[in-house]
Amino acid sequence: MDISVVVPLFNEEESLPELTAWIDRVAREHKLSYEVWLVDDGSSDGSWRVVQELAAKNDRLKGIKFQRNYGKSPALYEGFKHATGDVVITMDADLQDSPDEIPELHRMIVEDGFDMVSGWKQKRHDPLGKTLPSKFFNAVTRKVSGIELHDFNCGLKSYRLNVVKSIEVYGDMHRHMPLLAKWAGFKNIGEKVVEHRARKYGYSKFGLSRLVTGFLDLLSLMFVGKYGQRPMHLFGTLGTLMFVVGLTSVLWIGGGKLYALANNLPKELVTQNPWFYIALTCMTLGTILFVTGFLAELVARSSPDRNQYLVEKVLTNDRVGSLRSEV
Structure with missing residues (x-):
């Protein structure tokens, strides 16, 4: 399989039909075999019902439903665990990330030889309350990590399959995926300017508190990466x-x-x-x-249950059974 698209979602029922149809159209136009893992992070709206309806019509769509809201990093972790495509692409479910970027993100991994490609939302459709803290956070992360990227927090990224199988994302570490990849030994990290679209449905689920938690996670990650084996x-x-x-x-x-x-x-x-x-x-x-x-x-x-989450349902669309529960 060419690509696995991992989409964490929380209360995004309006955008899912348009997003999955868009991904399907782009993949067909570029003759890419694909699967989409829609990870419902404990939504309180009808998101899971929409995922089930969409999966019934397209067997390339698969779903994972958490019993409660854990956060974006656990959703990515579960998606990565199930992904099988040669290239794994992550994107948000709110339609601010354009699926039209998928072919080039795939090409940069396969042809240019990158281990990971991070999107750069050069022109953002967000208020200053989000863009200014983000610029400051990216500048500090760039200085501390030594990775020359403009936008560490962009949800639109592509990875070689063995990268996502080799790293462990937990807590709120999704903001530091390039650094996680670097610590795992994958240093060929590229960047691509991507389109950032205005939000069409709903509202942002992230507040200013992510700036504080982001820095705390960065400090934690730098410590673990540098002293984890020799504390x-x-x-x-x-x-x-x-x-x-x-x-x-x-x-x-x-x-x-x-x-x-x-x-x-x-x-x-x-x-x-x-x-x-x-x-x-x-x-x-x-x-x-x-x-x-x-x-x-x-x-x-070394805690054995740090990355164990209560997965209520896994929608696979295989012949053995369309649903199974994991606890």
Whole structure:
């Protein structure tokens, strides 16, 4: 199969018929065999009913329905898990991403040899409240990651199949897919200017809070990528430095006390010296960082159920059965 299109969706019942018809038309015109995975992220409208109706008419359309809203990254994770096409393309369900970009995104992977191609919404149809924070976020991410892309958060991207099978997207890490690919060893990352269309139905499901969570995820990802296999290099260094500061303070206070005793100088209680409490705090924090900080990170990363989600239904349209439930 040439392409798998993964479409996360949340309350997008109006746009789905037009989107899937558009994808089908583009794929047929360019003679691309395809499948579309529509991942319903716990919609409260009639989105799943529309997915079922569309899949009944076109066996290339497949669906996944979450029992509740998990977020875009889990939706992508489940879509990637089921994708089988040589090239995997992600796009939003709100019709702001144009399916007309699919053939060129496919060609850049197959012919130009890119591992991943990220879309760049050079001209955006969004208010300043979204575009300005996005520009700032992209500039910081570009500087921190060393990946020269203009738009990390664009939902329209294409991947070689082994890329999506090799990376693990969770939390809100969908904003950092290029960095995830880079850490997995896929460094041939390209960029393509794509059309960004004005929203036709509904409203945006993302608020300004994604700016804060995006930076937190970036910090987390940079830490995991750099220190995930050697956390002692970070926590051990910080813990040792703080412990040394505390120990040095204790020795200094103790030395001062002995000097006063030896020379019959006025004596003050050790507890009257503020450095005593600073020393205790530094030694305690150093011990905590050294012993428990990196262990907690390792436990979290090795948790077997971090990417287990309650999938209510999987619509496959195969001969064995059109629906199956996963829990």
